[in-house]
Amino acid sequence: MPTYLYAVTAGDHPARLTDVTGVGDPAAPVRVLSAGPLKAVVGDAPDGLRAKRRDLLAHQRVLDRLMEDGAVLPMRFGLIGPDDERVRAVVEDNAAAYTERLGELGDCREYNLKVSRDEDDLLREIIATVPEARRLNDVTRGDPGAHRERRALGEIVAREVQSRQDLTAQDMIARLAPNAVRQALAEPTGEHFLNVSFLVARDQVAAFSEAVHQEAADRGDAYTLSLNGPLPPYSFV
Template sequence: MIDIDQSTGKYLYAIIRCSEIRVIAARGIHEDGPRVYTIPYRDVAAVVSDSPCEEYESSRRNMLAHTRVLEAVMQQYTVLPISFGMVAPDTATICDQMLARSYDDLVSQLNDLDGRIELGLKVFWTDEQFFREIADEEPAIRELRDSIVGKPAERTYYERIRLGEMVEAAIAQRRDADSERILSTLRPLAQALITQPILTDRMVVNAAFLLKREDEARFDAAVRDLDAQFGTRMLFKCVGPVPPYNFVNLTMSWS
């Protein structure tokens, strides 16, 4: 029998399909690395650790502790991850106001994610020379650039602004073409795809894929093939499996 203090605050990590109290082989968030365990309601459960009812700083240490618990849970269960920093006041609140209230929705989301994993993919252009090549390939850009070479900056102010806009548009057009070439290859291998914002000038793709666990090897092989096709011009970074944050919609309310 696991002895649990029902009245303390509970830091929340995830929802899983589980009908009993179980200890998870991980250390929880907070400085003393508390025990991680489940709080069940019918056949679903919240994964928690005891915690003061306080706001957690988004430090590297805290974020890693949160992620490591999720990674441990993922080894055995389908996971609905809960965003970092959620603390419920006690066990009754979790059972009554979260698990019971949202039971049907939680079961539906667990069913949707059974046997699925999330993989992240980021792709980057690798060389500054690539941007110059784009400019050289566009006659209008090349003509405008050559026309202002050697002229004082104050006399060509607007031409330089126009040149920057044209180069930016050409880069965006090339990014769209390269991105679609990559995503059109990988999209059929996934159950769902979400594109994220482009974060740097060199980034071409920033995406999350939900796929069947048994399709992971095929997906990895497809990414390696694309890497070989683009050669040294691009860098592919694939991350995962990770908790399916991008494909889960959990809302929390203690009122």
Template sequence: MDDKNGQYIYAIVDAQHPPAEGLVGLGGVPVRKIVDEGLGAIVSALHRPKVRPERRNLSAHMQVLKRLMADATILPLAFGNVATDDASVRVLLQRNHATLREQLDAVRGKLEMGLRVAWDVANVFDYFVSTRPDLRAARDNLGDVRKASRDQMIALGRFFEEVVNDERDRIYDEVAGILESFGAEVHRNAPRGEREALNLACLVERDRQSDFDRAIGEAASHFDASYTFDITGPWAPSSFVDMTLEV
């Protein structure tokens, strides 16, 4: 095979796991597997020396992972990993064999699910003013905010941020505790915006997804209509593997 422009690597799998029939990757190129010592790297040949993070390429990368994870445990690689040729891929598998095997075993039979909890309110600041007397007092102490100094407004903003982060910590402790009691492993991600109270990645056994759904329902029952719970997935377990590999 002509691999002069490199081999794009999607994931690591057990050697006996074949790519899905007819699966294609970036640029519509067929996906194949390179095997060494019980591990397999899912790759496709590149027609260009560089791969750009364009929408079509990102989508192709994700579609390959989605198809692969439907049948077996995978270790997903981030977008953009390219080896020069087949031999380089085998060297990668050899040098990282112990780490890859350990991580495959750690996520075997498991999927990643996402959970986002958000404040479903018209204005987050006004919501906290109405629910936190200390923030309301700090706001009221300014009097007419139009006449407040810049330093006063900065101080109020910092206090508001502290209040929000304290509440995020409280929500995390409560929700994560419930999910972990149902057998999920929880990874906390940074919130994406002011309205997001919680952003979790959860490692769940394939055959216990219904238990995970019940756990979400149990957690949501502890909160009022000011909160929304949004589940995403299943995904490949990228939040629970460290794919920093020795090359």
């Protein structure tokens, strides 16, 4: 039977999973495979698995429980091997790399931060601080036929928006990084100009959270900071 893989842990991880069920309908039991110095946390893979909310949450619950007791290498939803023995063999073959990564993660959690800024506020700042943008804005407001000037204004605004967002993102990461072990940038999504994950040690979580709240207060109402976590450290595996 195909085997669904949730995570890899160290061999001494307690893996307290007796009251946790996995993906599938009905939900499949979760079990542990010894794989050399490591453990593979697995279950039977259901037929026709889809990324439904029920199964996504089940996958997350298994990882959350494991993270309560130590470092975890989380596997993304939907990873399936041919059977237990093949999964065990792959984990054993990669034991050195997995063990090294578990040591790097230690007792850490991932926190994801997304940041957006009110567009009108940013545009007002550009018009107020870039003389050529201010001049072109005055021209286009008074002349509907000023197509060349409107195009030039659009180019200046686009360039300034990108430049200012990049500088702000770099500054925010630099201010938050001292409270984290590592950070990993991801592609911005939607209206967010910054999408970054931080690997935070358990004993630094309070300090990191406070730093994010202070950053939000310092930036003001034009900025929206959305912090999500603790999460399995997918961005650092």
